[in-house]
Amino acid sequence: MSLTPELSPQPRLLIVGGGYAGFHIAKALQTKVKDRGGVVTLVDPLPYMQYQPFLPEIVGGHIEGRHAVVDHQTHLKDTEVVRGTVVKVEHARKVATVRGEDGAEFELPYQDVVMTAGATTRVFPIPGLGENGIGLKTVEEAVALRNQILERLDAASLSTDAEERRRALTFVVVGGGFAGIETVAEMENVIRTAVERNERLSQSEVRIVLVEAMGRIMPEVSEDQAENVVKHLQDRGIEVLLNTSLGDATGRVMTLTDMKSEDKAVKEKFPADTLVWTAGVAANGVAKQTDFPVEQRGRIEVTPTLQVKDGESGVLEGAWGCGDVCAVPDLTGSGPGGFCVPNAQHAVRQAKQLAANYMAVRHGEGEVAEYVHKSLGAVAGLGFLKGVGNPMGLKINGVPAWLAHRGYHIYAMPTLERRFRIASGWIAETLFGRDTTSVSGQDTPFNAFRAAAGVELEPVRFEQRERDTAQAEPAI
Structure with a gap:
């Protein structure tokens, strides 16, 4: 001590x-x-x-x-x-x-x-998950995920290798709760916008997959609302795989298993550079x-x-x-x-x-009381002008749900100063459009100075991964 x-x-x-x-x-x-x-x-x-x-x-x-x-x-x-x-x-x-x-x-x-x-x-002992996945529990993870998505799109746009291109343009989110659904919806929005701005990419090349082990998503809303969200995501090109789990992620190759089969048979196997884990806390x-x-x-x-x-x-x-x-x-x-x-x-x-x-x-000030609070319901944002929820038992979708989502959360955000900064960001986006700039060197901030000084550069994230997984199973 x-x-x-x-x-x-x-x-x-x-x-x-x-x-x-x-x-x-x-x-x-x-x-x-x-x-x-x-x-x-x-x-x-x-x-x-x-x-x-x-x-x-x-x-x-x-x-x-x-x-x-x-x-x-x-x-x-x-x-x-x-x-x-x-x-x-x-x-x-x-x-x-x-x-x-x-x-x-x-x-x-x-x-x-x-x-x-x-x-x-909450992380399960899935081979390769710890080395190749990223969670969404901290601000640092959210910022890193955004940069990784945009960096992978840039890398794919310059790649002439079909396998590398397909791997870079494949994005997997595990977990169909509120966090997973909101995350995959926001990912689709930012990916779509970035691809539209890059003439070397097309939407048909992008693959976004949502993996959920249960037979439905979003237990916080009614079953019919959950089914409508699945259809909404599918209409946006997101693959929603229910009764499916991630069995292996070694070498950035996703092995998905069928939860309905007795022997948990392999359902699909494919490479993906981006794996997001939101399967509980x-x-x-x-x-x-x-x-x-x-x-x-x-x-x-x-x-x-x-x-x-x-x-x-x-x-x-x-x-x-x-x-x-x-x-x-x-x-x-x-x-x-x-x-x-x-x-x-x-x-x-x-x-x-x-x-x-x-x-x-x-x-000795006041009386001790028990905590009692009936849930006011839940609202989720599904990207710009899109949402779903059941505040006060009222089922809402689309723009009303999106407005309820933003309204509740900016109200719940502590301090007037933070609320103002958040609202100003929303206003700027509405006026000038979504920002799809990638700060790709954030993980290696000293490289510019090291290059000027003539010393060895710190390896970038994916080059480091390639060395770590050089002996792993080849991509399929």
Whole structure:
């Protein structure tokens, strides 16, 4: 253990995770706790909160990646922000172990703790997936995916090798939930626009494939709406393969298996440079590195008052939690398994209730109340002027759904400053069209200087991949 950095000696409310729930709790409590002689400390490896519902819009080029994040230091001025990762919480000792950016670990004592570490991408042990896939859980991934798509289109337009060209123009998205559907729709939009602007490419050469293991997509909407979305995507040239899973991605060759066959027979095999994984999330692994009760899906067990459970009917003093890392009971009875679904709609409302309950328990202000919220429905954007949803139980499609999608999410985005930046991007796109510029050298930013200095250049992403997979199975 290294020595603890110079941090406040005041009674500490420690917030583990600065995502949507953690940010809102810190914002609600920082001044109140400070005025009572304490300090709110937020620990997160990132210096900002990222609004994940906007990630597909970043891929589509509607908004800039940096506009979908909210800086902790700027907007949490009365919060002690620590850049690091909580690797262990020992509530019996009231101590958390934090790993700093330099890799050194130190102990951080606290009076109360709030677990809001969120979720991570759920990945299965599929050969080649880790080496060749990309997720869509972070702003960095969204920006990188957009650049990769545009770079692959540029590369294909200059390639005279039919196999390389076909591989570069094949795009695969695994996962038919909201994230996967929004992502593949935005990808199709930006690909179509970029191809129209490149006379060396044609739409008929592009192949976009959506892979979903279940027999339907988007469980958040009605079955007839889901079927209409499938037809909509197919009309745009996207192949929607239901009851299909990714069995292997070694060497950037996609092996798809038939989930309806008893022996999971191979359905198709083809090369693709771009593989996007959106097949679900899992609770942050820090939940299992605590002495809190954890249920079978790896989430911390909390009560409807958002306090960590202690046995069947009790609560642990000074321990709170909400958001994706916790199994929050859904008292409306509509949540799967009796728990709230992991989304921003629940996270912000849970954060508000947790902050109020904390003040009631710790400082005797107000009454403790249970978290109850009936879902307002869901809306999804399917590209410019396209959408689907069921807000307040009303089934809507097309432009109304697209407007509802954008309206809700810009309202839910914290801070007026970020809302203005996002809206200005939308206005600019409407007036001047979609930006299809690729910042292809983003992964190798030092190469221009190295070339000038006459030193060895850092290999670009796909050249590096070729070396890594030189012995892999040849493309089919």
